[in-house]
Every structure is written in C-alpha cells, then in structure tokens.
Amino acid sequence: MRFSAPRSPPPAQPATRQYRSRSTFGVPSDSEDEADYYSEVESESDSASESGDSVRAPDEDETYLSDDLEDILTLSRPTRERPKRSAAEEHYINEVLVSVRLRANHHDPYEEWKADLKEESLRVARLDHSLAKSAQQKSQRAAHARYAEAHAAALSTVRQKAQAHVEHMKGRCESEMERLRADWEVRNRRLWEHIEGVIRGEEERVRAREEEERRKREEEDRKRREEEERRRREEEERKRKEEEKKKQREKEAEEKKRAEEEERTKREKEQEEVEERKQLGFLTANEDWMKARENLMWLKTGPMKTVKANKELKSLWSAGRRAITPKVGQLTNDRQAINRISQQLIDIVHGSPRHPEPVYFALLSSLAKAILLQAETEVTAEKRSAGPLAQVTANLLGELSGFSETFWAKLCQRAGGWPVPVVVPPTDWDGTPFTPEARRKALGHRGGEGSAGHAARVAGVMRVYFTVMCAEVDSPLEPAFRLPRLWTYFARMLAEPALLGSAVAPNVLHAALDVAGGRARQIWGKQWVKLLATLYETATVGVQGAPAGRLLGGESSEGIAARVRVQLEIERIMAQ
Incomplete structure (x- = not known):
C-alpha cells in the first residue's frame, strides 16, 4: 500500500556529510537533543493514542512501520562525535518523523471498501449457490416425477397394446374358425353336388342319345321337306324374276324416256338461265x-x-x-x-x-x-x-x-x-x-x-x-x-x-x-x-x-x- 503526504523540499546538505548503509534520515544517534526529541515524540504518540485521534487499530503495515521506527530509535550510538545539527537539519528531521507518524496511523477508505466488497461478494456468492442448488434439486425432482409419469404411461400403453393384441388374436382365431367351418360346409356341399351332378349327367347322356336319335329322324324329315320347298320356291322365284325383269325393262324404258325429257327441259332451262345470267353479269356457284x-x-x-x-x-x-x-x-x-x-x-x-x-x-x-x-x-x-x-x-x-x-x-x-x-x-x-x-x-x-x-x-x-x-x-x-x-x-x-x-x-x-x-x-x-x-x-x-x-x-x-x-x-x- 502506498501513502502520500505533503512535504517541503529538503535543504541542501553539506558536502562533507557521511551516511551509513542503514538509513537514519541523517540524524546522529549520539546527540543529546535526539533523546529529548524521541521522548517528546513518544509522549505525543501515547497522548494521541489515549485521546482517540486514531480511528482504528494499526494493521500489519503500520506495525511494520512502528517496528522500523523502534529500530531507528534504538540504533546504537556511534563511537565518534558528530557535529551539531543546524536548524534546517533539525526542521527536516522533524518533518520526516511527522510524515512517518502520519503514514503509520493513516486510515485508508479504499482498503476498507475493498474488504467490505470482498465480504459482500462472498455472501452473495453463497446465497446464489444456495438458490442454484435449491433450483437444481427442484428441477431434478420435477424431472424424476415426469419420468415416473412417462414410464407409467408407457407401461399403460404397452398393457393396452398387449390387451388389444390378445383381443385381436382372439378375433382372428374366431374368424379363422368361422372360415374353416364355412369352407368345410362349402366343400361338403360341393361334394354332394358333384355326386348329384354325376347322376344327372348320366341321366342327361341317356336322354341326349334318345334326343339325338329323334332329332336325326326329324332332321331327315325336315331336309326332305325343305328340299321339296326349295324346289317349289326356285320355280316360283324364276317365274317372279322373269316377270320383274319384264317390268324393270318397261320401267327403265319409261324412266329413260322421262329422264331424257327432263334433261332436255333442264338444258333448255339452263340455257335460258345462262343467257339471263350473262345479260345480268351473274355466275353460278x-x-x-x-x-x-x-x-x-x-x-x-x-x-x-x-x-x-x-x-x-x-x-x-x-x-x-x-x-x-x-x-x-x-x-x-x-x-x-x-x-x-x-x-x-x-x-x-x-x-x-x-x-x-x-x-x-x-x-x-x-x-x-x-x-x-x-x-x-x-x-x-x-x-x-x-x-x-x-x-x-x-x-x-x-x-x-x-x-x-x-x-x-x-x-x-x-x-x-x-x-x-x-x-x-x-x-x-x-x-x-x-x-x-x-x-x-x-x-x-x-x-x-x-x-x-x-x-x-x-x-x-x-x-x-x-x-x-x-x-x-x-x-x-x-x-x-x-x-x-x-x-x-x-x-x-x-x-x-x-x-x-x-x-x-x-x-x-x-x-x-x-x-x-x-x-x-x-x-x-x-x-x-x-x-x-x-x-x-x-x-x-x-x-x-x-x-x-x-x-x-x-x-x-x-x-x-x-x-x-x-x-x-x-x-x-x-x-x-
């Protein structure tokens, strides 16, 4: 964590000033005034602690700074004499000590906000995790219930299909029995019909032979009568044709004579019409x-x-x-x-x-x-x-x-x-x-x-x-x-x-x-x-x-x- 505090520029140091490897901010430890000054600082620090100037207890960084300050204050005295500090050096040392004290007792609102935010985030995360786990458990229970219902419905459907199949098979067996019974009755009926048909066939063949003999006798009689009738008709037809030919010749002669007369009349009429059309300028179709x-x-x-x-x-x-x-x-x-x-x-x-x-x-x-x-x-x-x-x-x-x-x-x-x-x-x-x-x-x-x-x-x-x-x-x-x-x-x-x-x-x-x-x-x-x-x-x-x-x-x-x-x-x- 970084801190900032206003400070005045340090005064120019003499060129002959020597420092140790461990910083003492240029303060000699063997000065009499140093002990007095540190005693005043400690008394002021104690009074500030007792009066409640600090809002909260120092954290690890502040403790660390306090340890460093103690180390600084308890440094071993040098073995040799140091020159007396000037007023500017004394003023600089005082400013450094005040800055260190301010840094040690500083209250940072950002760090406090960050800690609160971390705690609040942890609490919200725990709450969200609890709600998500509850919702997951609820959805799992609902899924288990739906699966149980679907499984029960599937079992019911299978049971119904099995029952329907049994009923179907029972109906098929009954229909097959009816069909076999009907086929048996048809076969039995056809067998008796065949037997009766054979008997009737034999009877028919006997009647047919008798009928054929009778028909042959009648056919011979009929042919004989037809031959006689044909001869008679031929004779009549010959006479009729002779008469018709005679009438036809007479009719054709009359028609020819009438046609010639009509043709002559038509030609005369057409000739007259042709002459009229020529005069009028008309033509036939x-x-x-x-x-x-x-x-x-x-x-x-x-x-x-x-x-x-x-x-x-x-x-x-x-x-x-x-x-x-x-x-x-x-x-x-x-x-x-x-x-x-x-x-x-x-x-x-x-x-x-x-x-x-x-x-x-x-x-x-x-x-x-x-x-x-x-x-x-x-x-x-x-x-x-x-x-x-x-x-x-x-x-x-x-x-x-x-x-x-x-x-x-x-x-x-x-x-x-x-x-x-x-x-x-x-x-x-x-x-x-x-x-x-x-x-x-x-x-x-x-x-x-x-x-x-x-x-x-x-x-x-x-x-x-x-x-x-x-x-x-x-x-x-x-x-x-x-x-x-x-x-x-x-x-x-x-x-x-x-x-x-x-x-x-x-x-x-x-x-x-x-x-x-x-x-x-x-x-x-x-x-x-x-x-x-x-x-x-x-x-x-x-x-x-x-x-x-x-x-x-x-x-x-x-x-x-x-x-x-x-x-x-x-x-x-x-x-x-």
Missing part, C-alpha cells in the same frame, strides 16, 4: 369457284413465279411484304387510324416509284394473305376485331386495281368452297383430278387442324367477308363484295344439303346472321323472313333432300353448339 381457282393459279404461275425468279423484283416484293404485315397488325377501331393505315397500305403496294406489274400483283397477293391471316388469328379469338379489318379491306378493294380478284382467289384458297358457297368438285378448274392432299388444301384444311379448329377459323374469315359487304365505301365494290350477295349466299347454302350437313355450315351462317341479319331484314322484309323460316326448319326439323332426321350441322358437338346459336340468332332477329 361452280363458275364463281372455278374463276377463283383460275385467278389463284394465274397468281402462282404468273406474277409470283416471275418475282421469285428475279432477284431485284424479289427484293422489292420482300421489302413491301415486310412493310405490309405490321400495318395490318396495328389496326384499331378508330376511323382516322383505319383511313391512315389504308392509305399507307395503298402507298406500299403502289410503291414510289411505281412497282413493276409482277411486283404489284405479288404485293396484292401478300396483302390479301396478311388480311386473311389476321382474320384467322384475331377475329377467331375476338369477333369485334372484324370491323376495323373489314373496313380497311373494303377501302383497299375500292382503291387498288385487281385487288378484288386477288382477294377473292386467296379467300377461296384459305376457306375452300365456303365463300361461294359450293361443294368442291373432284377436279380443278382445268379438269385436272385432285390428289387427296391437293383436295384437302382446296377444301381449306390446314395440316394438323381438327374439325373444331377448322370450323372456328373459317367462321372468323367469313365474318370479315360478311362485314366487308356491310362496310361503308365511297364507290360500289365488285358484286362478290356487295350486300345483295348475302341473299345469293343463303340461297345457295340452303340449296346444298351436303353443305348444310357439315359442322362448318352453322358456324358460317351464324356469323352472317350476326353481322348482317338485322340489316337484311330491313332491306328484304318478308322475303328474308321466309328464308330465315326455311333455315330455322333445317335447324329444328331436318335438312330437305337429306336423310330423315339430318339436322343442320350434323351430330358433332361443335355442329350442335353452332346450330343452337343459329336458332337463337334467328329468334333474336325476328324479335326486333
């Missing part, structure tokens, strides 16, 4: 389809072949085709946008400078294909998108020369005979017979396409076609794209039972009625109502000229659904 096929073949073998064979022309055509496709896909139901895109498409087809004629017709073909592909994708999914596409198509039909024939040819290529409508013949326009694959393409089918997908795609394309008939244009279009063609379309459709039996027919008719049915009633009035009545009858009663019960659309699921839509659409038009 087959002539319409043949004309479309002829234009399509001309496009493929003429302009398209020329363009693909020439690198410069093919480059112009490819650039125009790439410009056409995004324009058709940007259509919205906005009048200004429709007019702007229509004008842009016209400029692309014409070109600047003007495209050569092969490129022009090749671009017309690409434009018609882009419109039809857009109809197959967008209109099939959302029928309202047919309006803007049909309006652009109508604008192009009125502005682009030759686009009507091109669009009609591509329409019949994508939809088969349904735009006319007509049953596609087995030969092409030039009389060449169709191969199975070529005929499938001519019918409008695509690879990997099912009947439902084909019907939906054709209905989307035809919806655009019917919307073009109703579109507002500045100048009249070709007859195939005018609204009067709608009456011709329905008349041709109702005159062909083969078309009405297809699942595509009700889908196409529903699209036509949905687009222009109400407007057609306003134009043709009662005549249109009669036509709708005939169509309604084909959807509810049957198709005229077809087998009984053959309804519009046939028996397929898509045909039935489309037939119901046609009925509802006709009822809606009649309710207006």
Whole structure:
C-alpha cells in the first residue's frame, strides 16, 4: 500500500556529510537533543493514542512501520562525535518523523471498501449457490416425477397394446374358425353336388342319345321337306324374276324416256338461265369457284413465279411484304387510324416509284394473305376485331386495281368452297383430278387442324367477308363484295344439303346472321323472313333432300353448339 503526504523540499546538505548503509534520515544517534526529541515524540504518540485521534487499530503495515521506527530509535550510538545539527537539519528531521507518524496511523477508505466488497461478494456468492442448488434439486425432482409419469404411461400403453393384441388374436382365431367351418360346409356341399351332378349327367347322356336319335329322324324329315320347298320356291322365284325383269325393262324404258325429257327441259332451262345470267353479269356457284381457282393459279404461275425468279423484283416484293404485315397488325377501331393505315397500305403496294406489274400483283397477293391471316388469328379469338379489318379491306378493294380478284382467289384458297358457297368438285378448274392432299388444301384444311379448329377459323374469315359487304365505301365494290350477295349466299347454302350437313355450315351462317341479319331484314322484309323460316326448319326439323332426321350441322358437338346459336340468332332477329 502506498501513502502520500505533503512535504517541503529538503535543504541542501553539506558536502562533507557521511551516511551509513542503514538509513537514519541523517540524524546522529549520539546527540543529546535526539533523546529529548524521541521522548517528546513518544509522549505525543501515547497522548494521541489515549485521546482517540486514531480511528482504528494499526494493521500489519503500520506495525511494520512502528517496528522500523523502534529500530531507528534504538540504533546504537556511534563511537565518534558528530557535529551539531543546524536548524534546517533539525526542521527536516522533524518533518520526516511527522510524515512517518502520519503514514503509520493513516486510515485508508479504499482498503476498507475493498474488504467490505470482498465480504459482500462472498455472501452473495453463497446465497446464489444456495438458490442454484435449491433450483437444481427442484428441477431434478420435477424431472424424476415426469419420468415416473412417462414410464407409467408407457407401461399403460404397452398393457393396452398387449390387451388389444390378445383381443385381436382372439378375433382372428374366431374368424379363422368361422372360415374353416364355412369352407368345410362349402366343400361338403360341393361334394354332394358333384355326386348329384354325376347322376344327372348320366341321366342327361341317356336322354341326349334318345334326343339325338329323334332329332336325326326329324332332321331327315325336315331336309326332305325343305328340299321339296326349295324346289317349289326356285320355280316360283324364276317365274317372279322373269316377270320383274319384264317390268324393270318397261320401267327403265319409261324412266329413260322421262329422264331424257327432263334433261332436255333442264338444258333448255339452263340455257335460258345462262343467257339471263350473262345479260345480268351473274355466275353460278361452280363458275364463281372455278374463276377463283383460275385467278389463284394465274397468281402462282404468273406474277409470283416471275418475282421469285428475279432477284431485284424479289427484293422489292420482300421489302413491301415486310412493310405490309405490321400495318395490318396495328389496326384499331378508330376511323382516322383505319383511313391512315389504308392509305399507307395503298402507298406500299403502289410503291414510289411505281412497282413493276409482277411486283404489284405479288404485293396484292401478300396483302390479301396478311388480311386473311389476321382474320384467322384475331377475329377467331375476338369477333369485334372484324370491323376495323373489314373496313380497311373494303377501302383497299375500292382503291387498288385487281385487288378484288386477288382477294377473292386467296379467300377461296384459305376457306375452300365456303365463300361461294359450293361443294368442291373432284377436279380443278382445268379438269385436272385432285390428289387427296391437293383436295384437302382446296377444301381449306390446314395440316394438323381438327374439325373444331377448322370450323372456328373459317367462321372468323367469313365474318370479315360478311362485314366487308356491310362496310361503308365511297364507290360500289365488285358484286362478290356487295350486300345483295348475302341473299345469293343463303340461297345457295340452303340449296346444298351436303353443305348444310357439315359442322362448318352453322358456324358460317351464324356469323352472317350476326353481322348482317338485322340489316337484311330491313332491306328484304318478308322475303328474308321466309328464308330465315326455311333455315330455322333445317335447324329444328331436318335438312330437305337429306336423310330423315339430318339436322343442320350434323351430330358433332361443335355442329350442335353452332346450330343452337343459329336458332337463337334467328329468334333474336325476328324479335326486333
């Protein structure tokens, strides 16, 4: 332990002062004044002890200092005389003694606090240890109790499982006994049945032999009678056939004569109709389809072949085709946008400078294909998108020369005979017979396409076609794209039972009625109502000229659904 006490700097010591190895703070022991001074110090120390200046008893350090002081005070006197101390030395010695006394009797609060802290820490540690030991003992008792409960529960579970197993085994034994008893009864019953069956079998064999003999006798009698009956019937049949052949020859002669008369009358009537159609500019359904096929073949073998064979022309055509496709896909139901895109498409087809004629017709073909592909994708999914596409198509039909024939040819290529409508013949326009694959393409089918997908795609394309008939244009279009063609379309459709039996027919008719049915009633009035009545009858009663019960659309699921839509659409038009 270290102490500090204020002290004044020591005075300078004479150079001739000598000290011993053991410090006496420079105080000679043989001075008379030393004894007096030490006696005064001891008396003052005793008086201070008696008066209670010290608060507590000196510890080991203080005792040690007191022993040192005693040693200092009891030093042996030197054997030689020392010079007399000066007043400064005396003062220094007094200060040292006072400092030593203060150090010996000093009371240190830190040491006392440290001792108290040690004692308090020991007490707290003992208390914490006691509490921890008590908690540990309590947790051990609780764990022992839980273990005892779990052990008891496990024993109870094992006991219950053992009892359940015993009951189960007892039940299995009982069921096994019942099964063995039942098997025994079945075996016994089967044994008696077998014995009785053997007896019955023997009886049956005896009866069978008797029956076989009787049957043989009856069979011989029957064959004899049948032979006689056959001979009689053959004779009657020979006579009847001779009579029928005679009647058939007479009937065939009459039918041939009547057919020749009807054929002559039909030819005369057709000749008159041909003359009338030529005067009016009308064509038959087959002539319409043949004309479309002829234009399509001309496009493929003429302009398209020329363009693909020439690198410069093919480059112009490819650039125009790439410009056409995004324009058709940007259509919205906005009048200004429709007019702007229509004008842009016209400029692309014409070109600047003007495209050569092969490129022009090749671009017309690409434009018609882009419109039809857009109809197959967008209109099939959302029928309202047919309006803007049909309006652009109508604008192009009125502005682009030759686009009507091109669009009609591509329409019949994508939809088969349904735009006319007509049953596609087995030969092409030039009389060449169709191969199975070529005929499938001519019918409008695509690879990997099912009947439902084909019907939906054709209905989307035809919806655009019917919307073009109703579109507002500045100048009249070709007859195939005018609204009067709608009456011709329905008349041709109702005159062909083969078309009405297809699942595509009700889908196409529903699209036509949905687009222009109400407007057609306003134009043709009662005549249109009669036509709708005939169509309604084909959807509810049957198709005229077809087998009984053959309804519009046939028996397929898509045909039935489309037939119901046609009925509802006709009822809606009649309710207006």
